[in-house]
Amino acid sequence: MVVEAPVASLKAVYVAEGYENNPENHAVLAELKTKCDKANAIYEVVADNVFKSVSDTQTPQGIMAVMAMPEYSMEQLLAGDKTHLLLLESIQDPGNLGTMVRTGEGAGVTGIIMNKTTVDLFNPKTIRSTMGSIYRVPFYVTDDLGATMQALQRQGISLYAAHLKGQNSYDEEDYTKACGFLIGNEGNGLSDEIANLADAFIKIPMEGQVESLNAAISATLLMYEANRQRRKSN
Amino acid sequence: MVVEAPVASLKAVYVAEGYENNPENHAVLAELKTKCDKANAIYEVVADNVFKSVSDTQTPQGIMAVMAMPEYSMEQLLAGDKTHLLLLESIQDPGNLGTMVRTGEGAGVTGIIMNKTTVDLFNPKTIRSTMGSIYRVPFYVTDDLGATMQALQRQGISLYAAHLKGQNSYDEEDYTKACGFLIGNEGNGLSDEIANLADAFIKIPMEGQVESLNAAISATLLMYEANRQRRKSN
Incomplete structure (x- = not known):
């Protein structure tokens, strides 16, 4: 879902260290970094225990994003x-x-x-x-x-x-x-x-x-x- | 769901004390007792803490039943x-x-x-x-x-x-x-x-x-x- 995020509303991406260290995830992370550059958004790797304490799920996948809430008339x-x-x-x-x-x-x-x-x-x-x-x-x-x-x-x-x-x-x-x-x-x-x-x-x-x-x-x-x-x- | 249970497969009904003591539930419990009689099933009132420890939900509703699993060819x-x-x-x-x-x-x-x-x-x-x-x-x-x-x-x-x-x-x-x-x-x-x-x-x-x-x-x-x-x- 983070990869699909519209550039216009992306504010920050946080990645768990363990996720970043897995070579299988490098392609996705490269794509995300490019997206963050375009969006002028923060891209930050955080320790796994920090990531877990911020996440609301038991087994977080390893990527988290802050986004602007869309508003419609x-x-x-x-x-x-x-x-x-x-x-x-x-x-x-x-x-x-x-x-x-x-x-x-x-x-x-x-x-x-x-x-x-x-x-x-x-x-x-x-x-x-x-x-x-x-x-x-x-x-x-x-x-x-x-x-x-x-x-x-x-x-x-x-x-x-x-x-x-x-x-x-x-x-x-x-x-x-x-x-x-x-x-x-x-x-x-x-x-x-x-x-x-x-x-x-x-x-x-x-x-x-x-x-x-x-x-x-x-x-x-x-x-x-x-x-x-x-x-x-x- | 317990009230809807088919008589043929009903084996036992357990009711939490707190649930039984609430007059609002008397009509439902009377219906269940009759059903247990027909089914030749156990009907038992148990202490709330016992009920809670047996239940798999955080806030059990107060009625539990043991039933035979149906089998079909x-x-x-x-x-x-x-x-x-x-x-x-x-x-x-x-x-x-x-x-x-x-x-x-x-x-x-x-x-x-x-x-x-x-x-x-x-x-x-x-x-x-x-x-x-x-x-x-x-x-x-x-x-x-x-x-x-x-x-x-x-x-x-x-x-x-x-x-x-x-x-x-x-x-x-x-x-x-x-x-x-x-x-x-x-x-x-x-x-x-x-x-x-x-x-x-x-x-x-x-x-x-x-x-x-x-x-x-x-x-x-x-x-x-x-x-x-x-x-x-x-």
Whole structure:
């Protein structure tokens, strides 16, 4: 992930001594040094015990970077008719959030909107789960998800809420125009307040005795259904 | 999950004292006692510190059960023309495996087949991630995944491998007849040996710079595409 970092936001790279001493890593480190030069960023080798005490993982890989957090305006998440948003209410699991960012990039979302009570996008576990997509998927954290939804709707973006009360299956709506999908908290789903602002409820059919799916799994099915429809309509 | 346990496999229930003393839990415990009577299972209240030392979680919920592990023959995973299998090679993350079992039940799989180097289905984290689906989804652990695949193919079951070399998108094949989906290890994907035994490679289209999706996410898209096609063809 450090090798993939955009030059513009790279501030510093720290390498563990043991990592540097392994000849297998020399090619990667040469690439990183060049990158740091271009970025005018610090490049420093530190003792293994120092590296370990700074890292938040049990078995750190040996490279660490300091980067500027990206910031986007709401406008940067919109792409006219092609707008494809994921809107998250109070997602709590960092791995779930990171997986949604990664899958969102794959499905072609134009941005991800989160309320303030969603887990921090810059939680180390979230960042790792994005597998680099954190660098590329525009996001926006809103103080007032309801007001943000209404602003999007005024711009003609249809918002769909994954909801047990949905009449139509998720594959029975048309997502070829500007749209967004609302996914709620892992334990409680969407709040009534937010769900009721959606243009439509949609349901994911479930067989057996399954009552709900994991939040990242639900988001995947909706985002990739939009992707599928848009591929077919081209 | 303990409340949902099938009576036939319930052997013992242990309840933490603190949990039993909370009046809010009396209804659940009454239901569990009745279940234990029916199952001829042990029901025992234990001191909180004993409960905590036996539990593998930091903040145990207060109910624990001992259950017989279900066992299935390969035949129990097959449903003629409706066969819909998930075949896993060396999945390592217990949460990923559990999520696949849960989502698999939702998508209507008739069974899940794993090779021996897939993480233990009875890993506590896997069991929790299944959200109860572990009780209901037939599974089979094979010593020789390749030989198992060939046996399935002889019965007319088409096996599709999610693979970067796939020609067709996953939504361009017909899954309305007996079929199965192969998902490989999180880091390395499917081994060549296993992938080459598949009837066809399929790819999941990915936008941006995404190179692969999480294993459970890929499995979800394939299993639900089969679900979608089968719903439409009814």
